[in-house]
Amino acid sequence: PGNPIVYAEHCPHDDKPTVLVYGHYDVQPSDPDELWDSPAFEPVVKDGNVYARGASDDKGQSYTHVKAIESFRKTGQEIPVNVKFILEGEEEIGSPNLVPFITEHKDMLECDMVLISDTSMFGKDMPSITYGLRGLAYMEVEVVGPNRDLHSGVYGGAVENPLNVLCEMIAKLKDEDGRIQIPGFYDKVIDLTDAEREASAALPFDEEAYKKSLDIDAVH
Template identity: 50%
Template sequence: MINAIETYVQQHNEIHMEELKQLLRIPSISAVAEHKKDILHCAEWVAGALQKAGLEHVEIMATAGHPVVYADWLHAPGKPTVLVYGHYDVQPAEPLELWDTPPFEPTVRDGKIYARGATDDKGQLFLHIKAVESCLQVIGSLPVNIKFCIEGEEEIASFHLPPFFEQHLDKLQADVVTLSDTQLYGPGKPALMYGLRGLAAFEIIVEGANSDLHSGLYGGGVPNPIHALSKLLSSFHDEHGHVAVEGFYNNVIELSQQEREAFKLVEPDEHKLLTELGVSSLFGESNFTFYEQTTSRPTLEITSISGGFQGEGIKPIIPNQAIAKVACRLTAAQVPDEVMDAVEKHIHTHKPAGVRVRLNRLLRGNPFITPIDHPAMQAAANAYEEAYGTSPVYMRGGGSIPIVEVFGRLLQAPVVMLGFGLPGENLHAPNEHFHLENWHKGLSTICRYWYKIGADIKL
C-alpha cells in the first residue's frame, strides 16, 4: 500500500507543488490588521483544499479572533481518531529588502521552495492534507479516523484557540494529536520532539521612598531600591547554579536513564559552543549536561533590570523604585502559579529592611511531555525509520508552545510532533524555505504513521 501511495505522490508532484505555491502566495499575516481579508481568503483556500482531498464536514468556524478551519473523515469504525493541528497564518515578511525573491511569490531553486510560510507552517501542514488525498485516491479509505483543526493565530500566541477548543471539545475529541511545526535534527536525520518547557514570567517591583531622593542629601541614610533588588536577585541561585527558592523544584519529573542516554546523541560540543558564544565558561546545575539544562530542567532567568535615571549622563539620585523582569522555564509537571507562589514567598522572606516588594504576574504556560515509550511515539519512530532509513533521535525543546499542552490536557491524549523542517530554513526570517526532499519523505512518514496507529495499538 505504501509503495502505491508513494508512486501516486511522485506522479502528482507537479500538481501538488503548484497547489502549495497557491497557498504560499496568500499573505495571511495574522499580526497585521490590514491583512484580515488575506487571513479570511487563506482560511477559505485551506477549506477548499481539505474538501478536494476528500475530507468531509468542512467548516470555517468563528472564534473571537481569526477563524479555525475544521474537517474530518470518520469512516474507520473501531480505529483511533487522529487530530491534525496546524496553522495557516504566517509572520510578517519584513525586512523585504533582505529577501532574494519576493516573500509571497514562491520560487523553487536548489531543491528548496522559498516563500514566507514555506516551512512555518504551510508547507508542513499541507503534507497532511496531501497525505489524506493520496490515501483516499490510491486505497479508497484511511486506516484511522481523521480530524483537522487549523488555526489562524499561532503566530500571535493562539490567544483565542484554547477557549474555542474548550467550547468545541466534543467535536474535537481524539485519541492522539499530531502536528508538523518542528524540525528534523539535520538532513536525513529525523527527530521526535517529545517535550516542551512551560513558562512563568513576572516582574519584581521594589519600592522605597515616596519619590526619587537627592543622593547628596539622603545617600547612606535611606534604603536604595536598586541595592535591595540586587540583593534579592542574588539570592535566587546558589554557587552551583541551583535555584535556591524553596519549593521551586516541586513536581519536577526527573529524567530517566533512557532519556539521558538518548540525549547523548544530540548533546552539542561544549568547547565549540564556548567559541560560538564568545564566553569563557558555561553556567548551570552541575549534575546536568548543557542539553539537559537547556531543555529538561527548570530555570529562573533575570531578563532585565531597570531603576533610576536611564538617560545620557548621570543623575545622582536614590530612585524610589527598581524593577526586574524574570522568566522561568518549567518542566513537567510544574504549575506556573505554584512556581510564582514560591518566588513570591521567597522575595518577602528575603526582603531587605525598609523597602516594599511585590510580584506582578505576566505570563503562564504549562509544560508538555509525551513519554518516549508511549505507543503513539513508538509508531512515529518506526514510521520515521522506514521513510528516512534511520531511527529518529529524541529531543526536548527548551522553549514553549502552550497550545500543545492545552491539546494534551483537554483531550487527555498524547501529542506527537512530526516535524519535517530543517535547522537553517529561516522561519520568521528573510528567505524562509523548505527542502523539497522532505516533502516526499514527509508524506511517506505521515502515511506510514497512520497505518501503524491504525494497527492493533492500544493508545
C-alpha cells in the first residue's frame, strides 16, 4: 500500500560500519503555483542555487548523498563505510507505511548508524549536525453544545458557547511559561545534560536577525 519505498545498498566491507541514509521524495503541495517564478517541478539553477519543489525538503539532500557515492566510484576510490539507502514517498503525511516496512525488513536494514538528511541548519552559513528534534501530535477535538443555534441575547450567560469552551481548553494546555499542563506529558522526556545546555548557550544566536526574518517584534 502507499507510495513505493526505494532501497539500495553498497556494502563491500565486512569489517567496516554500516550507515543507513534516510530520505523522502514526496513533497508539500506547490500551490499557489502562480507565485513561482518557474514551474515548481522543473528545477532551475539561479546564482548557484536549485529552485524547485523538494530542492531542500528532501530531494536535494537525498540527491547529494547519491552523488557523493557516485563521485567515489567515478574516481576509483572505495567508500570507507558500507552504505544503505532508504527513500520513502509518504513522509509528508506521517509515514504510515514506513514502520511496517522497517519491521518486515529488519535484517536488510541492519546498520550501525542512521543518517537523516531532513533537518535544517542552525544558521544559513552554519552547517549543523542535528541529533534531536521536537515531536508533534495531531488530533481533532469536537465540542458538543446545544441542539441548535442559540440567540446570545436570550441564552447568553446561561448556556456555554462551544467556541468559548474550546478556547478555554486550548488556553489551559500551557501555563504562562509555556510548560504543557497535560498530566504525564513529561514523564518520558529526557532532560538536557549540563554539557548540552552549555553547548546550546554557546551558539551564536542573533535574536534581532531571527525576529527580522520572521517579521515579529518579540520571541517567547
